[in-house]
Amino acid sequence: MKKKTLIWIAAFALILLAGVGLWLYLGSTGGTVAVISVDGEEVDRVDLTKVTEPYYIDIDTGNGRNIVQVSPGAIAVVYADCPDQICVHQGQLTGGGIPIVCMPHRLVIQIEGGEIDA
Amino acid sequence: MRKTKKLVFMALLTAIALTIFVIENQIPAPVPIPGVKLGLANIITLVTMLLLGKKEAGAVLLMRVVMGAMFAGSPSTLLFSAAGGLLAYLAMCLTVSRFDERQLWIVSALAALAHNAGQLGTCALVVKTPGILAYAPILAVSGVITGVFTGFAAMYLVRALRNARN
Incomplete structure (x- = not known):
């Protein structure tokens, strides 16, 4: 095999390792x-540790419903009227820096560290 | 290749790319990560570039992206696949002559990486939430894996088509 190959x-293997590592981190x-x-506009902010009873938030994003x-x-997003259902x-987001994204509706759910004011 | 023959061949490639694209859209995502997909339609872009040329590959890609959005997607998916497709095409154009045909998987992996970068960048701009850039690592991983796979597929298809034509 050629040296260039x-x-x-090696470069691609490095990307794979770094990618998986970063993802897990x-x-x-x-x-x-x-x-x-x-x-990009915040519509709601919930401290998940203060939730005692499960409840649902119905969001009309203007592009569709979640x-x-x-x-x-x-x-978690339990319903979306978009075709891809990604x-x-x-599923459930319990923490971590990886957001839930509903691309067709421009909806993003992120976990942040900070306390809620008031 | 004569002009008419070339036109017919390009139309055929566009139809094949479109069919692959539409069918791939019907397959449920193998992993619940936005943006991760096989990108099988890129096989055709690569094959067109090797058999006909860069300009022709660009034309086939453009037709596939526009018609693909009409048949399978929505206006919002058009933007993402156009941004991804354009970057992947540029990556292919820049690298295809630097590698021989047996190294097509390298070209394809680079194109897939460029595609995912373009798509994620557009997504981040559209939702105005930089947080979704957290998907960059996993999209890089998926780009390499699917790109290598589609690259090998394209290489074998190019060989088969060359033999068929002779």
């Missing part, structure tokens, strides 16, 4: 405050 194999970073935003389930320590399949 070997260099590229980001998933383990913490926080308990879920921030729901549509089109129903968000808030339960103690977790948040946000629903992403």
